[in-house]
Amino acid sequence: MAIKDTxxxxxxxxxxxxxxxxxxxxxxxxxxxxxxxxxSEAISASPxxxxxxWTLENYAEVLSRSPYFDHFMNSVVISxxxxxxxxxxxxxxxxxxxxVQTKRTKNLLMWMLSTKMLPPVxxxxxxxxxxxxFGLLDTRIGLVIVMTLINLPIMVxxxxxxxxxxxxxxxxxxxxxxxxxxxxxxxxxxxxALPGIASTLLLNVILAWNEAFWTLIxxxxxxxxxxxxxxxxxxxxxxFYAKLSAASVMAVVPxxxxxxxxxxxxxxxxxxxxxx
Amino acid sequence: xxxxQSRTLAKIMLFPSVSLxxxxxxxxLCMTLYFSVLDYNLLMPGDNEFIGFLNYEFFLTDPAxxxxxxxxxxxxxxxxxxxxxxxxxxxxxxxxxxxxxNYVRIMVLAPFFVMPxxxxxxxxxxxxxxxxxxxxHFAEFIGVTPIDFFAELPLLSIIIIxxxxxxxxxxxxxxxxxxxxxxxxxxAADLDGAGPWSKFVYIVLPHLSRAVTAVILIxxxxxxxxxxxxxxxTSGGPGYSSTNITYLIYTQSLxxxxxxxxSAGGIVAVVIANIVAIFLMRLIGKNLEG
Numbered sequence: 367m368a369i370k371d372t373x374x375x376x377x378x379x380x381x382x383x384x385x386x387x388x389x390x391x392x393x394x395x396x397x398x399x400x401x402x403x404x405x406s407e408a409i410s411a412s413p414x415x416x417x418x419x420w421t422l423e424n425y426a427e428v429l430s431r432s433p434y435f436d437h438f439m440n441s442v443v444i445s446x447x448x449x450x451x452x453x454x455x456x457x458x459x460x461x462x463x464x465x466v467q468t469k470r471t472k473n474l475l476m477w478m479l480s481t482k483m484l485p486p487v488x489x490x491x492x493x494x495x496x497x498x499x500f501g502l503l504d505t506r507i508g509l510v511i512v513m514t515l516i517n518l519p520i521m522v523x524x525x526x527x528x529x530x531x532x533x534x535x536x537x538x539x540x541x542x543x544x545x546x547x548x549x550x551x552x553x554x555x556x557x558x559a560l561p562g563i564a565s566t567l568l569l570n571v572i573l574a575w576n577e578a579f580w581t582l583i584x585x586x587x588x589x590x591x592x593x594x595x596x597x598x599x600x601x602x603x604x605x606f607y608a609k610l611s612a613a614s615v616m617a618v619v620p621x622x623x624x625x626x627x628x629x630x631x632x633x634x635x636x637x638x639x640x641x642x
Numbered sequence: 643x644x645x646x647q648s649r650t651l652a653k654i655m656l657f658p659s660v661s662l663x664x665x666x667x668x669x670x671l672c673m674t675l676y677f678s679v680l681d682y683n684l685l686m687p688g689d690n691e692f693i694g695f696l697n698y699e700f701f702l703t704d705p706a707x708x709x710x711x712x713x714x715x716x717x718x719x720x721x722x723x724x725x726x727x728x729x730x731x732x733x734x735x736x737x738x739x740x741x742x743x744n745y746v747r748i749m750v751l752a753p754f755f756v757m758p759x760x761x762x763x764x765x766x767x768x769x770x771x772x773x774x775x776x777x778x779h780f781a782e783f784i785g786v787t788p789i790d791f792f793a794e795l796p797l798l799s800i801i802i803i804x805x806x807x808x809x810x811x812x813x814x815x816x817x818x819x820x821x822x823x824x825x826x827x828x829x830a831a832d833l834d835g836a837g838p839w840s841k842f843v844y845i846v847l848p849h850l851s852r853a854v855t856a857v858i859l860i861x862x863x864x865x866x867x868x869x870x871x872x873x874x875x876t877s878g879g880p881g882y883s884s885t886n887i888t889y890l891i892y893t894q895s896l897x898x899x900x901x902x903x904x905s906a907g908g909i910v911a912v913v914i915a916n917i918v919a920i921f922l923m924r925l926i927g928k929n930l931e932g
Contacts, residue, residue, distance in 0.1 A: 372739075379738040383746045386735065390809065391749035394756065396776070397764050409774040411782070455662065458655030466652035474660070476923055481667045483919035485867050487891040488912035489670035491677060491905050494896065496670070515666045522659055547651065576757040578870035583896065593870070596759040600766075600874040607768055614760040625755035626748050633818050636811065637856055 394618070401425070401611035408607035424612035434595070434613065441591035441617075443506050444581075445574035448513030449567050452521045455514070457563065460525035461555070465537065475526065482519040486579050497584060504586045512584065513574045520573070521566055524635045528562025529555075565631040568624060575621050592617040671912070677905035684899035697906035706882050706890060707907075713797055714886040717804070718865045722858055724805040729812030729857065730850065734842070736813070737820045754810040758870040765803045766792065766875045796876045796884035803871055808864075812857050819853035820846065852925075859922035866915055887911050 400408050402420045407413075428434050463471050493512070494503075502508030532555065540554045556563075578593040585594050596617055599610045625632075678697050682690040701707055732750060736743065753761065769775050770791035778788035791799040823846065831841050867888050872878055878885035878893065885893075891911060895904030 376739050376741070379735065380740040380742070383735050383738070383740045384742070386732065387746045387749040390806070391752055393761070393764055393769065393806070394752055396768060397760075400768060408768075411779055413776065413779060455658045459659035462652035462655040466648055468649075472927075474656070476927060478659070478663055479926065480919060480923060481663050483863050483915055483922065484667060484671070485888065485908075485911045485915045486869075487867070487888050487895075488674060488908045488915075490891065490908060491895050491901055492670035492673035495673075495901075515662060518659060518663060547648070572755060576755070578758040579867065582759075582870055582873060583892070593757050593759050596757065596763060597870065597874050599763055607774070610763060610767060614764060618756050618760055621757075622752060622755045626751065629747070629751060629814065632754075632811075633815060637815055637860065 394622075397611045397614050397618075400608055401615045403608050403611075405605035405608045408611070409605065424608045425616070428609055428613045428616070432595075432613075434616070437590055437592050437595035438616070440506060440585075440589055441575055441593075444509045444513060444589075444591050445571045447506070447510040448517065448574050449521075449570040451510060452514045452518055452570060453563065453567060456518060456521035456525055456566075460522050460529055461551070463522075464526050464529035464532075465534070475523065478519045478522055482516070486516075490583070493580075494583065503584060504588045504590075506589045508584060509581060509589055509591070512580045513577060516577070516580070517570050517573055520635055521570055524566045524569070524631070525559075525562060527634060528566070529559060531562075532558050565628065566635070568628045569631045569635045572621055572625055572628060674905045674908050674912075677901050678909050680902050682901040682905075684901060693902070697902045698910070701903055701906045701910065706885065707887075709882045710885040710887050710890040713882075713884065714866065714888075716797060717801055717868060717886055718862055720798075720801040721805045721808060721865055722861060724801070725808045725812040725861065726854060726857060728805075728809050729816045730847075730854075732809070732813040733816035733820050733850075734846065736817050750813055751810045753806050754808070754814075756807070758807065759874050761807055762803055762871040762874045765799075765806070770799055792876050793880065796880065800868075800871055800875060800884055803875070804865065804868060808861055812861070815857050816850060816853055819850055823849050855925060856922075859918060859925060862918045863915065863922065866911070866918070887914070 399415065401424055402422070403418055404421055404423070407418050463475060497503045497508055502511070536554060536558070537550060540550050545554065575591075576593065578597075581591050581593045582597060585591070596610075596613060599606060599613070679692055679694060680690045681688070681693045681696075736746060736750070740746065767775065769777055772778050772788050772790035772793075775788075777791070781788040789795065827845055828841060831845060836844070866886075868886060869888050869892065872884060872886065872889045873892075876884040878889050882890075887907070888911065891904050891907040894900050894907060898904075
C-alpha cells in the first residue's frame with residue numbers, strides 16, 4: 367500500500383511541477399513559435415500553437431534589413447572581452463587572498479563585494495561625462511572597461527571560493543619538490559583551478575551579455591550590443607511581433623544554452639556565499 | 643611558511659584589483675558628491691556656482707521624488723513578495739521525487755537568462771498589448787473587456803515582468819538550501835506522526851530562513867536599480883506612475899541635463915542602497931567566519 371501511495375503522489379507532484387514550470391517557460395516558448403509565423407498570423411485573434419505555415423522569413427529579414435550581425439558581434443566582443451580582462455585582473459587577486467591570508471583578507475573581500483552594491487545611478491553623471499571627455503561614448507572599449515569593473519567583485523569572489531577549496535598540502539608538496547613560484551602557479555595551481563576559472567568566465571559572460579543599464583546609456587549606433595538593439599523595438603513602425611520574436615530568439619538562445627550549464631555557478635556567484 | 647617574498651608578491655597581485663575598484667568607486671562617487679552641491683546644468687553653461695544643499699532640498703521635496711520613492715518601495719516589495727512565495731513553493735515542489743526533474747529545472751530557470759529588454763518587450767507586446775496581446779485575445783474569448791495593462795496598471799505590469807525574471811533566482815537559491823536539509827530530521831518527524839504541513843512549518847521554513855534573508859537582500863540590491871524594463875515599456879509614465887528612483891535620476895541627468903539635481907538624487911540612491919547593503923554584508927560576514 368505504501369508503494370502505491372508513493373507512486374500516486376509522485377504522479378501528482380510530477381503533473382504539478384510540469385504544469386507550473388510549463389507556465390513559467392511559456393513566454394519563451396511563445397516567442398520561439400511566433401518567430402516562425404508571418405506578421406499577420408502573429409497578431410491573429412485565434413492564435414495557433416503549431417498549426418500555421420512555418421516560415422523563416424522573419425530571421426532573413428532581421429538579418430538583412432538591420433545591422434543585426436554588428437550588434438551581435440558587439441555583444442560577443444564586449445561580454446567576452448570584459449570577462450577575459452576581468453579574469454586577468456581577478457585571478458592574481460583571488461590567488462593571493464586564498465593562499466596568503468592575512469588579518470585584512472576578510473575585510474578586503476567584504477569591501478570588494480560592497481562596491482557591487484553601489485547603485486549605478488550614484489556614478490551615472492561622472493561616468494557619462496568622463497566617457498564624453500575621453501571619447502569613449504558609444505565605443506566597444508568603453509563598454510569593456512565598465513563591464514570589467516562592475517563584474518570584477520563577483521569574479522574575485524567566485525575565484526576566491528574556488529581557490530579556497532584547493533588543499534594547501536598540494537602546494538606544500540610542490541614546494542618540497544622544489545617548485546618555484548612560477549611552476550607552482552602554472553603547473554600545479556592552474557590545472558586544478560581550471561574548472562573554477564571556466565565557470566567564473568561562463569557566469570560573467572552571461573551577466574555581461576544581459577547587462578542593460580550601462581549598455582543602454584553609453585551606446586548609440588556603433589557599439590550597441592543586443593540589449594540596446596532590441597530596445598529599439600520599443601518604438602516600431604507597422605507589424606513587428608514576428609520580427610521582434612526572431613530578433614529576441616537570436617539574442618537569447620545562445621545565452622540560454624550557456625546558462626543551463628551554469629546553474630551551480632549561479633548560486634555560488636550571485637549569492638556571494640550567503641547560501642551554501 | 644609564508645615568506646616575506648610571497649607576502650610581497652601577494653600584495654603585488656592584489657594591487658590591480660584593489661586600485662581599479664578603488665578608482666571605480668571613489669573617483670566617480672566624489673565627483674557626484676561635488677556636482678551635487680553645484681548649480682550645474684549642461685544646457686545652461688555658467689560658472690556652476692556653489693549652492694550648498696539646495697539640490698538636495700529640491701530633489702527631496704519634489705513630488706516626483708515622493709511618488710517614485712513609493713513606486714520603488716512597491717516595485718521592490720511586490721517583486722520580493724511574489725518571488726519569495728513562488729520561490730518557496732517551487733523549491734518544495736522541485737525537491738519532491740518527480741519524473742523529468744532536470745527538464746523541469748531547465749524550464750524554471752530559463753527566464754533568468756533572458757535579457758531585460760527582451761523580456762520586457764515580449765511581455766509588453768505579445769502578452770499585455772490591449773489589442774493584439776494573448777491576454778487580450780483570451781479576455782475576448784471569455785467575453786470580458788481586455789485590460790490595457792500599461793495605461794491602467796503600469797506599475798503592476800512592470801512588477802509582473804520583473805517577478806517573472808527573478809522567480810527562477812529565488813527558486814534556485816531556495817532549492818539549494820532545501821536540499822541541504824538533514825533528511826533524518828524529516829524522517830524523525832514522520833515517525834512522530836507529523837503531517838506534511840507541520841513538517842513544512844516547523845522544519846522546512848526555519849531551515850530556509852537564512853536563504854530567504856539572503857534572497858531578499860540580494861534581490862533588493864538589484865531591484866533598486868531596475869531600469870531597462872521601465873525604459874522600454876512605459877518610460878516611467880503615465881505621468882510618474884511607473885517611475886522609480888533610478889529612472890527619475892536618469893531623466894533628470896540625461897534628459898534634462900540637470901547635473902546638480904541628478905547628482906543629488908544619485909547620492910540619495912546610494913544612501914538608500916547602503917542601508918540594505920549593511921544588512922547583506924553582515925549576513926555574508928557571518929558566513930565567512932563559519
